[in-house]
Amino acid sequence: MASEIKNLENLCIHTITTKPLKFEVACAKYAALGIKGISIWRDAVDGLDHRSVVSCLKENDLTPVSYVRGGFFPAFEKRKRDSAIKDNILMLREAAAMEIPMLVLVCGAEPRQSLQQSRDQIRQGIETILPKARELNVKLAIEPLHPMYADTRSAITSLEQANAMAEYFGDDFLGIAVDVYHLWFDGDLENQIKRCGSNHNLFAYHICDWNVPTVDMLLDRGVMGEGCIPLKQIRGWMEEAGFRGFHEVEIFSTRFWEGDQDNFLDKIVNAYRKHS
Amino acid sequence: MASEIKNLENLCIHTITTKPLKFEVACAKYAALGIKGISIWRDAVDGLDHRSVVSCLKENDLTPVSYVRGGFFPAFEKRKRDSAIKDNILMLREAAAMEIPMLVLVCGAEPRQSLQQSRDQIRQGIETILPKARELNVKLAIEPLHPMYADTRSAITSLEQANAMAEYFGDDFLGIAVDVYHLWFDGDLENQIKRCGSNHNLFAYHICDWNVPTVDMLLDRGVMGEGCIPLKQIRGWMEEAGFRGFHEVEIFSTRFWEGDQDNFLDKIVNAYRKHS
Numbered sequence: 366m367a368s369e370i371k372n373l374e375n376l377c378i379h380t381i382t383t384k385p386l387k388f389e390v391a392c393a394k395y396a397a398l399g400i401k402g403i404s405i406w407r408d409a410v411d412g413l414d415h416r417s418v419v420s421c422l423k424e425n426d427l428t429p430v431s432y433v434r435g436g437f438f439p440a441f442e443k444r445k446r447d448s449a450i451k452d453n454i455l456m457l458r459e460a461a462a463m464e465i466p467m468l469v470l471v472c473g474a475e476p477r478q479s480l481q482q483s484r485d486q487i488r489q490g491i492e493t494i495l496p497k498a499r500e501l502n503v504k505l506a507i508e509p510l511h512p513m514y515a516d517t518r519s520a521i522t523s524l525e526q527a528n529a530m531a532e533y534f535g536d537d538f539l540g541i542a543v544d545v546y547h548l549w550f551d552g553d554l555e556n557q558i559k560r561c562g563s564n565h566n567l568f569a570y571h572i573c574d575w576n577v578p579t580v581d582m583l584l585d586r587g588v589m590g591e592g593c594i595p596l597k598q599i600r601g602w603m604e605e606a607g608f609r610g611f612h613e614v615e616i617f618s619t620r621f622w623e624g625d626q627d628n629f630l631d632k633i634v635n636a637y638r639k640h641s
Numbered sequence: 642m643a644s645e646i647k648n649l650e651n652l653c654i655h656t657i658t659t660k661p662l663k664f665e666v667a668c669a670k671y672a673a674l675g676i677k678g679i680s681i682w683r684d685a686v687d688g689l690d691h692r693s694v695v696s697c698l699k700e701n702d703l704t705p706v707s708y709v710r711g712g713f714f715p716a717f718e719k720r721k722r723d724s725a726i727k728d729n730i731l732m733l734r735e736a737a738a739m740e741i742p743m744l745v746l747v748c749g750a751e752p753r754q755s756l757q758q759s760r761d762q763i764r765q766g767i768e769t770i771l772p773k774a775r776e777l778n779v780k781l782a783i784e785p786l787h788p789m790y791a792d793t794r795s796a797i798t799s800l801e802q803a804n805a806m807a808e809y810f811g812d813d814f815l816g817i818a819v820d821v822y823h824l825w826f827d828g829d830l831e832n833q834i835k836r837c838g839s840n841h842n843l844f845a846y847h848i849c850d851w852n853v854p855t856v857d858m859l860l861d862r863g864v865m866g867e868g869c870i871p872l873k874q875i876r877g878w879m880e881e882a883g884f885r886g887f888h889e890v891e892i893f894s895t896r897f898w899e900g901d902q903d904n905f906l907d908k909i910v911n912a913y914r915k916h917s
Contacts, residue, residue, distance in 0.1 A: 476853045476868070476869035477869075479871060479874075480826060480828070511788065512787065512789070512827075513787065513788070515825075516854070516855070516868070516869050517853060525828075526828055550756060550788045550798050551788075552756070552798075552799070552801075552802055577792045577793060578792070579789075579792070582789075592752070592792075593752035593753075593792050
């Protein structure tokens, strides 16, 4: 079973979670609540000077965890695949400049070709950017997505497939982001987390909840405890597999984005203590 | 690869596909197009005399394929589980009275308990109704559902899990309905179809397509060829695994239900010939 959550040392928030807040405001609010980690979505720092981002993080004693999100390698046209690789390398440079140690890969899928072809293009994309990741000291984390996103967002739809991809490379700079939203139902999840840990590939852990009912396929994630994901059980498996990193709250929610962000953050912190 | 589709001998339509049509009208329209099979949703024949249903099928030379849908075994309260079993037995009697040879099981899930607990209750439910299925000569087909329905509709979210459940019983009266909508993305699908066939558990094959984008989690299925499901490849696997039954078109679609049903049926027949 999962260990008791005694403090907020491992709590991290993705900036997308509080999408309406400007970056500096989000940092100040997270810090005021005692949150220690932040994962930064590209849009949140668009147009900001990288040094000012680093300063803002230091002033608020926030540890940057992940830069989100690279990937989207598959495309029907070679021109588009090349362009995706260029953009991933640019994101690696941005992450390095902001001292963010990891880039999350939402790997992508192209509905006009087979999932296997998309996975081949993902492998080629990762192969191409890995040397740059190593050079810049920014790790890559493959995030397997829920199968309902297999058409356009990710041909990697299970932890098993992500494990196989990471093991194919066997590289210290390539691992996996386990997001409960995408994987909670998988009957093989405990085993695959164990496998991931034993190969030193457990790079990140994302949490939220699955609302019952879910009214939107993308923008209706719940706060921990609101839905049906067995969060403590999955965290227990992560801990048993050796994971000691941040617990990253990543919630896309039209409902919460429309509401007061201070209330929302309070709710997240309470839910984190009680239900994650 | 899949064999060429030369005629409509194996085409079957689920009544829910043309939801706005009354049962007798649906039967007449299917027959006029040369469609040979019909799968009957319970709501379509609600209130009709069973003998009149049988007559209507015979008059239109339609073969009844499946009665849809039993299951929904898991519940938090024993009273509700007992009630689900009673209702399944009633559906078996209805199927027998209408000379429908198979009941499809959408197995159910209860978000307040673990998926494993729900699967245990599904196994108990099947165990309880199997003798009645045999007595009434109505087969049971477990339909694994897409993981996006794991919260309330089915704790069986993969063909692997359905195979394991069917093999646990090893009963001629229990098999599996393979629906491309729920399983198309599964990297292990070919193997699992092979396994299902070799255990004589391939009872039914449901087709439609996955729209890109999909705007509703339940009611936005596409007609074959509109989306990204590799239909011919999957049918090829079904045929290689020995399946020779009907190809059942099951489409839930607000968009098509709002339109002209004759045009919709023409579209289905053309799409069946070209894209399935």
